[in-house]
Amino acid sequence: MLLEVDQLSFQYDTKPIFQDVSFALKAGELCAILGINGSGKSTLFKCIMGFIHANRGSISFDGINVKRHKIIEIAKKVAYVPQDHPITFPYLVREMVLMGRTSHISNFLKISDEQYFKVEEALQALSLGDLADKPFNQLSGGQRQMVLIARALAQETKLMLLDEPTSSLDFKNQLLIWRTLLQLKKEGKSVLVCTHDPNHVLWFCDRVLILDNKKLIADGPPKEVMTEQLLQQVYGTMCTLEAVANKKMVLPRMS
Numbered sequence: 234m235l236l237e238v239d240q241l242s243f244q245y246d247t248k249p250i251f252q253d254v255s256f257a258l259k260a261g262e263l264c265a266i267l268g269i270n271g272s273g274k275s276t277l278f279k280c281i282m283g284f285i286h287a288n289r290g291s292i293s294f295d296g297i298n299v300k301r302h303k304i305i306e307i308a309k310k311v312a313y314v315p316q317d318h319p320i321t322f323p324y325l326v327r328e329m330v331l332m333g334r335t336s337h338i339s340n341f342l343k344i345s346d347e348q349y350f351k352v353e354e355a356l357q358a359l360s361l362g363d364l365a366d367k368p369f370n371q372l373s374g375g376q377r378q379m380v381l382i383a384r385a386l387a388q389e390t391k392l393m394l395l396d397e398p399t400s401s402l403d404f405k406n407q408l409l410i411w412r413t414l415l416q417l418k419k420e421g422k423s424v425l426v427c428t429h430d431p432n433h434v435l436w437f438c439d440r441v442l443i444l445d446n447k448k449l450i451a452d453g454p455p456k457e458v459m460t461e462q463l464l465q466q467v468y469g470t471m472c473t474l475e476a477v478a479n480k481k482m483v484l485p486r487m488s
């Protein structure tokens with residue numbers, strides 16, 4: 234398994250966020266996490282990345298407990314796209330994406346052409362060539378989000394964690410990102426993505442984890458586990474599940 238989360242529980246001070254969360258991800262899975270605001274999705278990602286430490290349970294990459302990995306080893310295995318990344322120093326977009334190559338660079342005084350090539354590849358994959366020489370801190374929110382995803386692509390890891398990667402993106406870029414994630418899956422990589430759009434989960438993901446009331450209440454193929462009853466348990470009765478053009482869609486209930 235690329236990632237194993239076993240009976241993980243976390244609390245901020247005395248406030249429990251989630252309890253006994255267990256799941257494992259194997260190669261070639263595109264898995265979403267759904268849950269309402271404040272349900273603990275970002276906290277779970279931060280625990281997996283080792284930025285904060287769970288109170289109970291364990292996390293392993295490739296069968297090795299995360300606590301036994303050095304940071305550089307984690308960076309070789311896992312790329313992480315945060316919701317936002319406020320930066321005041323005017324790094325150029327090209328430099329931001331090059332930071333994704335850190336674990337591949339042995340000598341920072343002599344960065345090889347191959348590293349710059351990988352940066353160009355990631356920029357081109359997300360059509361960011363025109364922004365390459367712009368300062369990151371002068372970009373729009375959506376442009377910044379695209380650059381952070383490009384940085385993660387440049388990292389070339391087996392596992393990618395993305396925290397609401399399309400939340401600031403226009404529709405075209407949302408589709409470009411989902412297409413890119415589907416391509417990663419095809420290449421045998423594993424992707425874990427938090428999102429607030431249940432339709433994206435139904436259309437693009439082959440597995441969904443649902444966090445609700447501090448527990449993982451569902452884990453399985455979206456078309457099977459995302460029943461109207463479950464969606465209403467999570468999001469309330471303002472939504473309904475309908476079949477539109479032979480595809481399941483979550484729609485607002487209008488009456």
Ligand SMILES: Nc1ncnc2c1ncn2[C@@H]1O[C@H](COP(=O)(O)OP(=O)(O)OP(=O)(O)O)[C@@H](O)[C@H]1O
Binds near residue numbers: 250270271275277
């Ligand atoms: N540093 C912190 N100290 C204390 N509580 C925190 C901290 N960070 C987050 N929380 C709380 O933990 C809970 C879970 O937050 P988290 O950001 O993980 O939720 P989320 O599911 O990612 O939410 P959203 O969908 O709104 O991004 C929230 O109630 C939040 O207020």
